[in-house]
Amino acid sequence: MIEILTGSSLNTIQDFGRPHAMAMGVAQGGAMDRLALSHGNLLLDNPVDAAGIEIVFFPFRVRFHAETSFAVTGAACPATLDDLKLPRDWAITARPGQTLTLRAPEQGARAYLTFRGGLDVPPVLGARSTDLKGGFGGLEGRALQKGDRLSCLAASTLRMPAAGYGLTRPCPLPPADRTRIRVLPAAEHDVFTPESLQTFHSAAWTLTPSANRMGYRLEGQNVLKLSRPLSLFSHGILPGTVQVPPAGQPIIQMMDANTCGGYPKIATVIAPDLRLLSQTVVGTPVHFETITRDDAVQIIRREAAELIRLAAEIATLRTQLVF
Template sequence: MIEILTGSSLNTIQDFGRRHAMAMGVAQGGAMDRLALGYGNLLLDNPLDAAGIEIVFFPFRVRFHAETSFAVTGADCRVTLDDLMLPRDWAITGRSGQTLTISAPRQGARAYLTVRGGLDVPAVLGARSTDLKGGFGGLEGRALQKGDRLTCAPAANICLPAAGYGLSRPCPLPSAEGTQVRVLPAAEHDIFTPESLKTFQTAAWTLTPSANRMGYRLEGQETLMLTRKLNLFSHGILPGTVQVPPAGQPIIQMMDANTCGGYPKIATVIEPDLRLLSQTVVGAPVHFREITRDDAVQAIRQDASDLQTLVAEISKLRTQLVF
């Protein structure tokens, strides 16, 4: 069992979400950085999509009330177990009474705390992710608060070295120069002016403080304009859809996005780049680069291949651990 020592309105329990439920008007939800969550689960020999805590408000502190193997992955944070400083993307076992502290990131925007077995909360519509807007999933459909106690799902004990372990290659994070995301043209792409299409790809768009799990609002020096007035009925949208409201500043739909919307769509961020986008900090620049469908398919295949390589590397490393 773990006890939350610092509450916020933003730290939530997440797994891989409810993509299958979008047809019912339910947001996909789930971890904004799936690779980081999956990495932690792999280190603990959990299912890839086991529920963990997505942390975006720091410092975050928990106390262990039983011996618990855990991992902290994602953003580059200062992580301490009592007075022991832990490396990035590291798995170790905490003893009863010990306190884990995750400080504000030096790079990246969100960290993930996973535990052996995953967090034991009820599945709703096939997932344990918190949907704050709907008020369901996770722990009572809300953010984690000080005093909350969470249990781990039953699982066989995992034997970790006393000092813990992790790969020497941590999860990638956006560079200091900003985040470049690859996009495909969306339905209304060709109705934007040629100047706007050029601006969309050449401008440095700034991530604004209003960015959240529903959408990332961007701000640029110039606005994006249509060639003609357009009245659209609400239509289906997905995480990654880039909409342009009348003000001409783009909004990227993220994991808790509505399932439909009526703003013109200029592009769609490919899925492998959404995780990097999720680690972008407020005030950092975002750059768009249009690619072809074949390029996007190749990127998705490469992403899947990289994940399989990661699985194999962690599996091999576990056989070489010295206890």
């Protein structure tokens, strides 16, 4: 049993979301930084998509009422289990009565707290992710509040060193001074004026405070304009889509984005870089770089292969550390 000691309207239970429910209009949802959630689950020998807590509001504190193995991954936030400082991307077993505290990140924006077995909340439409907009999934379809108690799915005890163990190469985070995002051209890319395309690629776009699980609004000195008026029928959109409403400032669709929309789309952020954006702090300059689809596929395949390699490495590491 895990007790939440700090409430907020933003910390939610997330897994990999509901990609198969999009035809019903249900947001894909799921962890904004899937790789960080995956790393936590790998450290705990869970399925990569087991449900954990996505934390964006700090300080965040939980008390363990039973012996529980957990991992903290994602943003570089100072983490302490009672008085013990935990390194980044670390897994350890808490004793009953111990308190974990996560403080505001020094780098990155979202931390993931995962537990051996994964959080035991009822799956809704095929996932345990919280859909805040729809009000379902996670714990009663809402963010975690002070006093909430969560339990984990049954799993065998995980043997690990008493001081815990972690990744030698933690999940990469965007540097504090700029985030570089790789994109593919989207449907209306060529309808933007040449100056706008130039601006899109060369300008520093600032991440505004209007950034949540649905979308990240960016702001630049020059606005993006179409070379002719467009009136688009509503169409399906995916997380990563860079929409440009008539105001001319781009909005990047994130995991809880609407499944359809009607604004022109200039580009789509490639999946591996969307997590970097989700770890970007408000006020940071964001730069777009257009790549080819072949390059994007190579990057995505490399990341998938890397995750498989990492899973094997962690399994080996755990055996060596314990025995």
